Amino acid sequence: MAEVILEACESKTLFPGYEARFIHTDRMTLAYVSVEAGAELPEHNHHNEQVVNVLSGEFELVVEGTPHVLKPGVAYVIPPNVKHSGRARSECTILDVFSPVREDWL
């Protein structure tokens, strides 16, 4: 893997309204996620560190009960094993970065 044309990557539905394409390296997973307006992210957690980057739109991320409105310029770092959920306040594109690799998505 070197140059990656994201449109040519297979997409996967993570949850209803969440379509993702992935880059997996040795140490990281990058998930490029298209989210439908209003789509709900069920509460979940994982051992991987995550940084959420909203590239367009607005996303409400709820971390341990506290809501945060994320948009371009406002990122969020989710430590390992911390429960989070969310809802797209508009159509969004999100770049989620994880380490280590999301083995469950390989």
Place this chain on the structure above:
Amino acid sequence: MAEVILEACESKTLFPGYEARFIHTDRMTLAYVSVEAGAELPEHNHHNEQVVNVLSGEFELVVEGTPHVLKPGVAYVIPPNVKHSGRARSECTILDVFSPVREDWL
């Protein structure tokens, strides 16, 4: 660190024309880089894996002598220790993701 307002983060000049803000987690560094049109990235390498995401504009990345035009939707994975250089074909914003952490930028 949790919610990060990028404009409030200190910026650092990586090279002339390359202004960056950072998020460092335990395992990753995310660098949000504003690049002036025409700015040259000198050849360099590092032991960290890197994924280059051009969020706006066009950037020519040269990896081991081969040029690649990167833009939104075309990412590039640079393995550890591989020499790379580049040039901004226009004003760009780039999100570079590294693992492990860029200790040299802490």
